[in-house]
Amino acid sequence: MFYKGQIVVYPAQGPGVIEDLERREIGGCETEFYVIRILSGNTRVLVPVGNAVNVGLRVPCTPDEARAALDALRDSGGRAGSWGQNWNRRYREYTERLKSPSLREVCGVLKELFLLSGRKELSFGERRLQEQAMSLVAAELACVLKKDVCEIRSSIERLFADAAAGGEKEGDAPLPCPATSATGCESA
Numbered sequence: 001m002f003y004k005g006q007i008v009v010y011p012a013q014g015p016g017v018i019e020d021l022e023r024r025e026i027g028g029c030e031t032e033f034y035v036i037r038i039l040s041g042n043t044r045v046l047v048p049v050g051n052a053v054n055v056g057l058r059v060p061c062t063p064d065e066a067r068a069a070l071d072a073l074r075d076s077g078g079r080a081g082s083w084g085q086n087w088n089r090r091y092r093e094y095t096e097r098l099k100s101p102s103l104r105e106v107c108g109v110l111k112e113l114f115l116l117s118g119r120k121e122l123s124f125g126e127r128r129l130q131e132q133a134m135s136l137v138a139a140e141l142a143c144v145l146k147k148d149v150c151e152i153r154s155s156i157e158r159l160f161a162d163a164a165a166g167g168e169k170e171g172d173a174p175l176p177c178p179a180t181s182a183t184g185c186e187s188a
Contacts, residue, residue, distance in 0.1 A: 011056040056101030
């Protein structure tokens with residue numbers, strides 16, 4: 001299904017390149033693995049070839065899908081579905097959603113956390129999830145749109161800063177632009 005040199009997206013890790021196909025003996029059975037180098041941190045991940053689809057390994061979104069994801073982030077209307085829950089339940093839900101192979105789902109987490117941060121201060125865990133979601137979204141969009149990760153991150157932060165400056169819908173509180181660390185910003 002996938003081939004050496006192909007760019008793929010591994011859930012909760014982001015885009016990577018398949019560097020090799022490797023056979024290893026595990027529990028007496030020989031299994032073939034994709035050796036994937038995650039672009040954002042040079043981490044190497046082994047994914048069994050026969051289980052790649054089940055773990056959510058996929059090709060990156062198309063440029064049109066990437067632009068649609070940015071448009072979905074740009075639409076600051078609506079409420080986050082998890083706002084009524086306590087932070088612990090939100091944290092667990094967001095953690096599960098970040099493991100999704102869907103870029104749209106990860107964008108949804110990022111958007112909800114940005115919107116929620118405009119209503120209240122995020123817990124430490126939620127801030128970490130927001131950073132993880134930002135990293136995943138920015139890395140894939142940068143890879144697909146052939147832009148620098150920092151440029152994509154800045155664009156996303158500006159979307160929410162613009163909403164805070166007056167683009168909010170009637171009845172919504174202004175949305176702040178939470179500062180995100182430039183740590184890990186590198187070209188994909």
